[in-house]
Amino acid sequence: MSKHNKLEMYLIKLEKSLGSIPISEKAEIITEIKSHILDATENNSGASIDDILKSLGEPEQVANKYLLERGLSPQKPPKHPIVKWLVIGFLGTFAISAAMTLVLLFKFSPLIEVDEKAGTVKILGGMIDVQESKGNISMSGLSFGSMNMNLNKSFSGNFDLSGKIIEELMVDLDNTKLIVENTDANSVEYDCSASSHSDESPSAVLKVDGKVLKFMVSQSKNTKCELGVPKKMSLNVNAKNGKFIFEELANNVNVNALNGKIVFSPDEKLKYNYKLNVTNGKISDFTGSEDNDAFKVELKLINGKITN
Amino acid sequence: MIHSYAMYHVMKDLIKNWLTQIKKGYLDLCILSLIETKKKSYGFEIISLLSEVDVVIKEGTLYPLLSRMTKDGLLVATWHTEEVLGHPRKFYSLTKLGKVNLKKMKTEYQNLYETYDNIKEIGASNEQT
Numbered sequence: 446m447s448k449h450n451k452l453e454m455y456l457i458k459l460e461k462s463l464g465s466i467p468i469s470e471k472a473e474i475i476t477e478i479k480s481h482i483l484d485a486t487e488n489n490s491g492a493s494i495d496d497i498l499k500s501l502g503e504p505e506q507v508a509n510k511y512l513l514e515r516g517l518s519p520q521k522p523p524k525h526p527i528v529k530w531l532v533i534g535f536l537g538t539f540a541i542s543a544a545m546t547l548v549l550l551f552k553f554s555p556l557i558e559v560d561e562k563a564g565t566v567k568i569l570g571g572m573i574d575v576q577e578s579k580g581n582i583s584m585s586g587l588s589f590g591s592m593n594m595n596l597n598k599s600f601s602g603n604f605d606l607s608g609k610i611i612e613e614l615m616v617d618l619d620n621t622k623l624i625v626e627n628t629d630a631n632s633v634e635y636d637c638s639a640s641s642h643s644d645e646s647p648s649a650v651l652k653v654d655g656k657v658l659k660f661m662v663s664q665s666k667n668t669k670c671e672l673g674v675p676k677k678m679s680l681n682v683n684a685k686n687g688k689f690i691f692e693e694l695a696n697n698v699n700v701n702a703l704n705g706k707i708v709f710s711p712d713e714k715l716k717y718n719y720k721l722n723v724t725n726g727k728i729s730d731f732t733g734s735e736d737n738d739a740f741k742v743e744l745k746l747i748n749g750k751i752t753n
Numbered sequence: 754m755i756h757s758y759a760m761y762h763v764m765k766d767l768i769k770n771w772l773t774q775i776k777k778g779y780l781d782l783c784i785l786s787l788i789e790t791k792k793k794s795y796g797f798e799i800i801s802l803l804s805e806v807d808v809v810i811k812e813g814t815l816y817p818l819l820s821r822m823t824k825d826g827l828l829v830a831t832w833h834t835e836e837v838l839g840h841p842r843k844f845y846s847l848t849k850l851g852k853v854n855l856k857k858m859k860t861e862y863q864n865l866y867e868t869y870d871n872i873k874e875i876g877a878s879n880e881q882t
Contacts, residue, residue: 474820476832477796477843481812484797487839502813510813514821 448494452482455498462508464520474511557725557748566705566726566749597667601636604651604658606675612656613679614672621668621687625680627694628673637662637670697741707744707751717742726750782862783808784818785827785847785855793846795833819845827851 456475463471478501485497501507509519557566614633616623628634639647639662647668652659662668668687674680676695685703693712700707709731711717716734720743729752733739744751787802788794794802796816803810822828829848834841847855 470820473843474816476841477816480840480842481796481816483840484795484842485812488797488801500812502811507813507817510817511820514817515824 451494451498452479455482455501455504458504459508462505462520463511464508465517466511466515478507597638597640598646599636599638600646600648601634602649603630603632603634603673605632606658607631609653610656611653611658611678613658613681614674615657615659615681615683616672617659617661617683618668618670618687619685621662621670621684622690623669623682623684623687624671624690624692625682625694626671626673626692627676627696629675630673631675632673633658633660633675634673635660635670637668639668695740699741699743700745702744702746702749704748705746706749707746709742709744709751709753711753715740720744721751722746723749723751727752729753779862780808780810780814780818781822782855782858784810784815785822785851785858788828788845789847789852789855793831793844795842795844797842822851827854 456479459478460471460475463474466474482494482497482501485492485500486494489497505520512519633651635649637647637649648663650659650661650663652661660672662670674694674696679697680691680694680699682689682698682700682702684701684705687702687705688708689700689702689705690708690710691698692710693715695712695715698709711731716736716739717731718735718739718741719731719733720741721728721731722745724747726746726748727750729750731753783803784799787799791798791802796812796819799819800810800812800815819828819830823830823845826848828845828851830843830845832841833844
């Protein structure tokens with residue numbers, strides 16, 4: 446830095462540190478200090494600009510004296526070297542944590558990985574592993590739902606709708622592979638298999654709540670269900686983990702799922718109005734329609750893939 | 754007697770604090786007196802002349818002091834550009850109020866010194882009796 450620049454830097458710092466002193470007085474102070482520095486340089490040719498500035502003191506300290514003489518509160522004292530080192534230390538720590546985060550991100554990447562052939566969804570580099578075909582989820586090695594594979598039991602049945610006014614089928618399932626198709630019969634048909642972790646056999650639970658028919662599976666583990674639903678009946682599915690397949694339905698469909706895969710195969714002859722949302726994952730191309738007579742298909746998935 | 758290195762430092766600090774306090778008013782008196790003698794003077798000259806009589810004042814202290822005394826109305830400042838080469842200088846001279854004040858300050862300072870002398874005499878007279 447040249448002599449002139451050092452002088453200017455000093456005066457700029459001084460001006461800034463003078464805080465609430467009126468601008469005209471600040472100008473006067475700056476001019477006077479500059480005059481002093483010039484005097485000192487002329488009268489002592491041996492002294493460098495650094496020596497003269499050092500003798501004056503830190504600009505912040507000089508400014509504080511001006512403020513104190515006026516009964517004004519001084520600005521914060523100039524940073525002690527220790528503060529600088531603390532800041533560097535803090536920034537260093539921050540940089541290290543950022544680097545660690547990057548390493549962790551890399552280790553857990555890809556955030557989500559969908560393997561269609563194996564029917565698995567891996568989240569956070571395998572931390573959460575959803576195996577749709579088995580309706581099974583495991584988190585960092587801990588497996589849910591695959592402990593008692595040997596106790597797999599089948600159960601099936603139907604719920605006759607004749608004489609009843611049921612407009613909606615609500616399905617609540619966890620860890621399930623679900624396949625929904627239309628049936629020509631006036632009934633909801635189910636054909637399931639599931640393993641149980643207790644002596645109780647898994648069974649389907651059907652409840653009527655007003656115009657809504659609720660379908661659940663008790664002791665639901667490794668469940669696989671095929672559902673036959675009459676056309677036009679609204680379908681509402683809430684599920685956590687699994688694979689959910691909807692085959693050429695003539696229904697309004699609403700799905701809320703956490704992890705897994707939703708397969709919605711449209712009937713070529715029908716029109717659908719799609720509302721699709723995946724938080725982490727992929728959505729295939731769907732050709733929707735805005736027509737009034739189109740079936741409303743609302744599919745919401747947090748982690749995974751929606752495909753047709 | 755200085756018994757140890759630590760004690761030496763404690764004493765040094767105590768003296769330093771005491772000096773800072775006592776010099777605060779003393780410096781005002783020195784600066785005003787000098788300006789009175791010189792009729793008018795500027796910062797760099799004040800520092801140089803004071804240092805010749807072993808009164809050490811840092812420039813970082815002097816300028817804020819001059820600024821405050823000007824604000825208090827003891828001094829009046831004028832910028833001189835003609836009679837000096839190169840750059841302008843800010844000259845200070847005493848105002849009427851400054852002159853009256855300085856006179857009072859001198860008397861008070863004299864009184865302080867006399868009081869201190871009197872204290873010494875108390876000791877001396879006690880020893881005699």
